[in-house]
Amino acid sequence: MHLRIMGLIVLLLYAAPVVHAASAEFPALAGTMQRVDAATNFLETALSPDARWIAWSQSTPPNGKMTSVGSAIYFTSVSHPVDPKRITAAPGGKIDADRAIQEKALAWAPDSASLAFLSDAEIPGQLQLYVMRVHDHSIRRLTSLKGFMATPAWSPDGRLVAFLFTENASRAAGPLEAVPQETGVIGQQTLEQRIATVEVATGEVTQVSPADLYVYEYDWSPDGNTFAVTAAHGSGDNNWYIAQLYSIDRSAGAARSLYKPEMQIAVPRWSQDGQSIAFIGGLMSDESIASGDVYVIPASGGQVRNLTGQSAGSTFWFSWLPKSQALVTADAIDGGSGVSEIQTRSALARVLWQGAETITGPGDFALGLSIAADGKSSALIRESFNEEPTLWIGPMGAWRPLYPRAAHSTPLWGNAENVHWSSEEYSVQGWLVPPSIVEPGRLYPMVVWVHGGPAWLNAPARPKDVDYATLLANQGYYVFLPNPRGSAGFGEKFKRANIKDMGGGDLRDILAGVRHVETSHPVDDLRVGITGWSYGGYMAMWAITQTARFSAAVGGAGCADLLSYYGENGIDEWLIPYFGASVYDDPAVYAKSSPINFIKNVRTPTLLIVGDSDVESPPPQSYEYWHALKTLGVKTELIVYPHEGHEFSDPAHILDRTQRIVSWFDENMPPSRGTH
DSSP states (O other): OHHHHHHHHHHHHHHSOSSOGGGGGOHHHHHHHHHHHHSOOEEEEEEOTTSSEEEEEEEEOOOTTOSSOEEEEEEEESSOOSSOEEEOOSGGGOOOTTSOOBEEEEEEOTTSSEEEEEEOSSSTTOOEEEEEETTTOOEEEOOOOOEEEEEEEEOTTSSEEEEEEEETOSSOSSTTSBOOOOOSSTTOOOOOOEEEEEETTTOOEEEOSOTTOEEEEEEEOTTSSEEEEEEESSOHHHHGGGOEEEEEETTTOOEEEEEOOSSEEEEEEEOTTSSEEEEEEESOOSGGGOOBEEEEEETTOOOOEESOTTOSSEEEEEEEOTTSSEEEEEEEETTEEEEEEEETTTOOEEEEEEESSEEEOSTTOSSOOEEOTTSSEEEEEEEOSSSOOEEEEEETTOOEESSOOOOOOSOSSOOOEEEEEEETTEEEEEEEEOOSOOOTTBOEEEEEEEOSSSSOOOOSOOOOTTOOGGGGGGGTOEEEEEEOTTOSSSOHHHHGGGTTOTTTHHHHHHHHHHHHHHHHSOEEEEEEEEEEETHHHHHHHHHHHHOSOOSEEEEESOOSOHHHHHHHSSOGGGHHHHHSSOTTTOHHHHHTTOGGGGGGGOOSOEEEEEETTBSSSOHHHHHHHHHHHHHTTOOEEEEEETTOOSSOOOHHHHHHHHHHHHHHHHHHSOOOOOBO
């Protein structure tokens, strides 16, 4: 059955070109996207332990021959950041301008004399580990491996560099990546991601962790003899949701379970004295956006303590402060970001900084910062809806830009508002981004953007990849970005409020937010659309089965039937914490939240978009929804992009997708009622 559906989708793909002929019809939009892309997109930053040097990676703009975006590494002196030097492993330093080179994953040596990083500049498509010596900028390759590599980290004595390694893997780890359709006998091979180490002096590589254990994250113990890891047996994409906390002996490779949680866990971090391990626990979605409360457990196992159970936010990243029992955390709070210090003995927290921004630092985290060995100096990337990503350095909460900030050009949209409203027993938050010019007396259309996750949030940031909605504000729309129940950033109770109720209270929160916005802003209630990606795509597909409130909809990488979705997607373990049981044990709880069961209610023109290699939201889900609407006579269109996963990588597809979305809303919003 599913093979037939996939065959039909392939026919759809090749029946007509995917790239939209409307590119020339949207010169203003194309120009806006060029302006957004022209801004430096910082991906990660790393401050050296002695706080003298700062390194970062940033995306490299594609040319016409590239089908993906590359990344480049730079570093400079903190005290004299005049002329940053690009670091590259390309032979002779000559970079192939026609290839999207990946150079990333920064890790400073404890003595600040060397910087480790990953690069595929020498071997296209195959990352290897390199080390640059700061004093002469010389670069040496440490590995010659075949497979996927990630997350290098130096041993405390600087003799070894550890990294995550999936031998013979043909793609990057994680369900967001494009996953080719399986053929032959299915499920016979599982490639496990293991901890490996390489001796810096000799280049000798040792795979440390057990061959049957998939390691997601790790941290060196202070004595360098043990790793604290989050890991699980079996499929790496799927079983992150049931990972346990383990310790792994570096010499023997033996793994010992320290904690088998009932929740999802992430970010294991060893205390400075080696006596404790802290981690983040909670209800989570994808690995890349893990968040929750901070817990601490004795390094030998035992009683777990929640340090942030009363927090009004969600922690995404943390680090132990040197020579203390305190942690510094990067949190989502009130739709923005915050940095706090927590005393582990008393669980007392002190807010160091909070702002309507998104802050990032280490490359593996959605929020975070980089801290020097003194526990005071730090570096991070800050951005908001109206401020481009910028590097900042200095004491925590008292940062300064590394370079003078660029003068503002003509705004692409208006100033975002932090909006709060009541919905049943909850106080709900969201963001409202207006057009750059709002004329008195005129009513404007509005598009609601529902974030992915569900345990994620709409936070102030420039649009990237799937977060296309803000670009609509440049085309004359208000853009409403709600954070309904189930969102991260408002405490675990709020995040868990859509368990066994997906599409229930969260949709009511969104509808209440739309009503609230319309009472105070010139929004035409006959021209309100809805869109989103992943969980947001599901919510768009669900909302129009429950209400006629929306005039047009775009469902990106969404879900039509949760019962069939359970068996089609590659990460079914995420569903059990949300629905309480598997679909085979309680099909009713899945059925009541499945859009397809209410499809005959839909009258809303609906565009559906998905990648053909999306293992997280498989294409048959979008096909099923599209087929139903077409059969029922509802205006609809399905676009399946080739060689794309849950996150799109081809710049041409990203541009085309955005143009199609704008075109769909332009075509299908009813005429304005005029003034108000």
